[in-house]
Every structure is written in C-alpha cells, then in structure tokens.
Amino acid sequence: MTTVIGLTGGIASGKSTVSKMFATAGIPIIDADKIAHEVVAPNTTVLADIVSVFGGTVLTATGQLDRHKLGNLVFNDDDKLAELNAIVQPVIRKVIRSRIDRFRNRNTPVVVLDAPLFLEQHYEKDVDLIVVVSVPLKIQQARLMARNNLSLAEANERIESQLSLANKVAKADVVIDNSQQLEETRLQVVNLLDKVRQTAD
Ligand SMILES: CC(C)(COP(=O)(O)OP(=O)(O)OC[C@H]1O[C@@H](n2cnc3c(N)ncnc32)[C@H](O)[C@@H]1O)[C@@H](O)C(=O)NCCC(=O)NCCS
C-alpha cells in the first residue's frame, strides 16, 4: 500500500524546503512546479496555446517561455491568471495523476506530491494525507520579497492570487510550522514520517 502525502502551503511558506527534507529521508517527490515548467517547453502545444492568448512577447529570443514576464502579466490580473490556468492545469493534472498511479502500482511505501495549488486545484481525492506548511504572513512576505527580489506590493499580489494560508491550514490533516529554524522544521518532518510508517505497518 502506498501513502501519498499532498504537501502544500502558501507561496514561499517553505514547501520546497520541506519537500527536500522528505527527499533526504529517501521519499520520492512529485514536484508540480517542476512539471509546470516541463509542460511549457519549446514546441509544445501548451506553449503555443500560451502564445496565442498572451502574445509572442512572453517568449525569449530563443523561444523559451519568459516566466518573469508571464508572471508579471498574470499575478496582478485574475482573468489572465484564470486563462493561464485553463491552459496549463489540465496538462499538469494528467502528468501528476499518471505519476501517482505509477507509484501506487509499484507499491512505493510513501510518496510526496509537492503542489502549491493542491487545494485550489482539488487534488484532495488523489492523496491520503494533506500536509500544509505554514508561516505567519509577515514571515511569508519577508521570505518571498528576499527570495524573488519583490516589493511588498508585488509579494502581496502573489500571496493574494492563492487561497489564504489560514484557509489551507483549516483543510490540513497535519500542519508543519516553518516559522522557526530549519532544524525545528526537520524534526516535524521526521515525526510525521515515523507516524505514517507506523500507521502503514
Ligand atoms: C506564471 C509563471 C510563468 C511564473 O513563473 P515563476 O518562475 O515566476 O514562478 P514559479 O513557476 O517558480 O512558481 C512560483 C510559485 O508561484 C505560485 N504560482 C505559480 N503558478 C500559480 C498560479 N497559477 N496561481 C497561483 N499561484 C501560482 C506557486 O506558489 C509557485 O510555487 C508560472 O508560475 C506558471 O507557469 N504558472 C502556471 C502553472 C502552475 O499553475 N504552476 C503551479 C503548479 S500546480
């Protein structure tokens, strides 16, 4: 039997950080952001659809998606973000589901699905446990501004384009508090894995 852990949280809450901790413990990761990057490679129909809606200016000189430019177009315009989601989410969903099926068929004991839009895109039924990484808003803003070199207003636009963290926490089976030192977070990951393994035994 496979336990699929759905790992989510707000932007810059620490999903990748937590997901690396699971990977270090030997757990395979399905990374939705990585899949989202793969499905828009040059010469894909997804990229062609994006260009037909947003125009050729979202491409770099070498025909790659200019992620920074597209991000600036969609994160302050709900309608444009919805248009982008309508193009990419069905394709991302297909890849995610086929990877989960493969792990379940192989009876891999524990797998993590790291998906920022897990709750917005309703992946609840695809997983066995919902884990939300949580930090107070002030820490989320500060980490996002530092990591992506954004102003407070730009950081807030991105934070507000998702379900609120409080809303995500309310839907969680387990909450990982990532507001302290990394070691504190790592201990919570190790504890959670112990519990999951005990339940599966
Ligand atoms: C708009 C894009 C080009 C911006 O690229 P950029 O390199 O700046 O961001 P990146 O892809 O690394 O995502 C960073 C974070 O932004 C947030 N985010 C990404 N896409 C979305 C979205 N559609 N809605 C809300 N938040 C989002 C997530 O928290 C994500 O972890 C890119 O995010 C994208 O293609 N998004 C659509 C695909 C998607 O939904 N990805 C999320 C995985 S399900």
Ligand SMILES: Nc1ncnc2c1ncn2[C@@H]1O[C@H](COP(=O)(O)OP(=O)(O)OP(=O)(O)O)[C@@H](O)[C@H]1O
């Ligand atoms: N406990 C921590 N203490 C200090 N900094 C941290 C901690 N956890 C994460 N960070 C930093 O905060 C930033 C956001 O973390 P991370 O990239 O893991 O978030 P994320 O939720 O995966 O983001 P996204 O939604 O954009 O994919 C990174 O720069 C990371 O190094």
